[in-house]
Amino acid sequence: MAVALVLVLIVVGSVLFHLLSPWWWTPIASNWGYIDNTIIITFWITGVVFSAVVLFMAYCVFRFRHREGSRAAYEPENKRLESSLTIITAVGVTALLVPGLFVWSRFVNVPSDATDVEVVGQQWQWSFRLPGKDGKLGISDTRDVSAENPLGVIASDPNGQDDVVVEAADLHLPVGKPVKMRLRSIDVLHDFYVPEFRAKMDMIPGSVTYFWFTPTRTGTFQVLCAELCGQGHPLMHGVVMVDTQQDYLAWLGQQQTFAQLSAPQQTGSADQAPGTMASGLKTAARLETVGSR
């Protein structure tokens, strides 16, 4: 009796928790509302199955609990029941899988008008590179990474000369324009993750991975690393600011290109955007805290 009641309470409690609790996803800021919709469909189907199975169990426990003189039925198999349940399950699974695969195919096929944005992860900070006027990112190699060339851009590639390098500072993106995030790491695995964008992908040293999205509203969003990357992992935060086109261009105008950064007279100069310094120092200070603790 008590057991049946507890089982019912588990179903009721879980459903109420789902509907009433304050813990829910952050307001979306990208085009991946499709993913949210797929999650909602999945919640519905799985919620119904969970409730049905546990309530059925509760009924069985209540109705068929042992009483003096009661005896179980003897029914080894029931082919019709077994096959119809199998078919219903297959239908339910298909209803989940098909929309999921459709959205996945959108997710992996980047629209042709997407702009490349490179993200480079390293222990434990984020850097970025944007293509210059030619619209192309120059090729890069981890073996070329040095203090003067933190992203390992290959100097002999002409496409790389006008690339905008944003080292350990905030990334700005224009609202409403699709971007292809090209993801690199120069040391260990990282994962570029902005909860509001819903998308994420690991970054692998030696490879370039990607995902794409379109920012749909302006604002400041926190970047989190979502792949364990050593002891500084939980502090590897960054910032993406989604700007209006005008603000974005203003920001872009203040950034330095690879050619400017690697020109001899510029090396080591303090001619960096104030934000860069602040953010870099902040990361350093934090990591010091990690070390000293």
Added chain:
Amino acid sequence: MVDITPADGIPPAEIAEVELYHPHSWWTKYVFSQDAKVIAIQYSATATGIGLVALVLSWLMRLQLGFPGTFDFITPEAYYQFITMHGMIMVIYLLTALFLGGFGNYLIPLMVGARDMVFPYVNMLSYWVYLLAVLVLVSSFFAPGGPTGAGWTLYPPQAIMSGTPGGQDWGIILMLSSLILFIIGFTMGGLNYVVTVLQGRTRGMTMMRLPLTVWGIFTATVMALLAFPALFVACVMMLLDRVLGTSFFMPAISEMGAQLQHNGGSPILFQHLFWFFGHPEVYIVALPAFGIVSDLISTHARKNIFGYRMMVWAIVGIGALSFVVWAHHMYVSGMHPYFGFFFATTTLIIAIPTAIKVYNWVLTLWRGDIHLTIPMLFALAFIVTFVNGGLTGLFLGNVVVDVPLSDTMFVVAHFHMVMGVAPILVVFGAIYHWYPKATGRMLNETLGRFHFWVTFLGAYLIFFPMHYLGLMGIPRRYAELTDMTIMTESAHHLNSFISIMAFIVGFAQMVFLFNLIWSIRHGREAGGNPWRATTLEWQTPQTPPAHGNFGKDLPIVYRWAYDYSVPGAKEDFIPQNMPGSFGPSREPA
């Protein structure tokens, strides 16, 4: 498969009985024993001991997450060491060892009607190599730099680099060595379990008369023998990368401004090897639980398991399918995105045989005569948590839904529910069920019910809300959740609540351990077959069974394992070794 019904008679024994190795001293009886039942208890005790370490580590992690900044000794390094050791211990050294080494050793020979495992000496060695693996693992706590903090998945390159605790010290070397030893030890035991099931069955015990417990453990062992080699080579290769400076998994790396002497390796190759082992590993833990819980439900509902043949084929089908779903752990790993289509499809297909098992468990309850004994309570709790955890698997398996949820607390909640809580509830149910056979005494009922309610409801309250933290986007493996814009005040409160529940559930396990020890002397006398069960282990002449299990003659099997409440029979159970017909036999052919 030849089916033998009583009318066909029982074939003659083809092989003369083999003389058992009989112990000559206290040492060879209790320590270097070749009796599978003693080895089973050695495995179980060692697994429980190391499991307690994992329990304490989980408390330490929950202290940090629930009350951030309060406990200064839990540095990020320490946190990652706790999380790594907790995960590895629970999955490998506790669950795998307990289900296969513990329950496998105890139950396989008894349930198939054999005197012992077919290779008793190798079986004994298996335990001692396992113990050595555990000792090497524990030694890393005392090594310079402490144990590895690479996460239980040990992903390179960070696992062997200086930014990770133990990466450039002893931690990772000891971890990899311990895993290699574990796999060697497991292979010795695993070959025994498989050959015993295939060759050691008594007369009349056809494959389709095996209890589902044996089917579960047997299939899981076959899978483990195929899956562990992938982990074995991955460990050897990473050890070479770390010790000899090879580059299997290490590309060119610039670490903190310095170029490392590696070039050309592939970090993602390790992930494929790891998960080619790692996904079957989920079912290596789950299938024995599936099998055992089927027998618990059937025995305590006094009803045959519904759809036995379907249950067997579901176990085998899940086992086979689980080898083609591994990359669903890698949807956001950066592998070729088109793999996602294939692995999402195979992953969701595996939901079908799994769902069939759930239906058949609950349909076994239908029109049963349900005795709410403690094993039955744990079995019911297993169904609830397994269904819950299985359904959230449909989120994570469905590639695009996984994208926002992967590497968040949602994943942590999912896998704890489905392969932590659910199988452990079966372990508890199984211990309450078979303890009387192993000791001759019942576990204390009051303590048992207390243990059940606190563990079941507590664990549900820990892991159900945790999914919603993941839905918010809170990543897993964060030693601190400060300075995060998505982390609300209420989410911090939820974390504190989860931590408090974790301490309470952990405390209940101490009550259980006390019960285990106390009842050896003070428990109620059980008799040979307290649950009035049909399977052979309950029909032994002595309880606990003596070395050799069955006295002078091995039992002869006349029927399947599920003749409960057969119409026309006087009792509501007919043991497998009882000859004769009771009304029309409806054993599935």
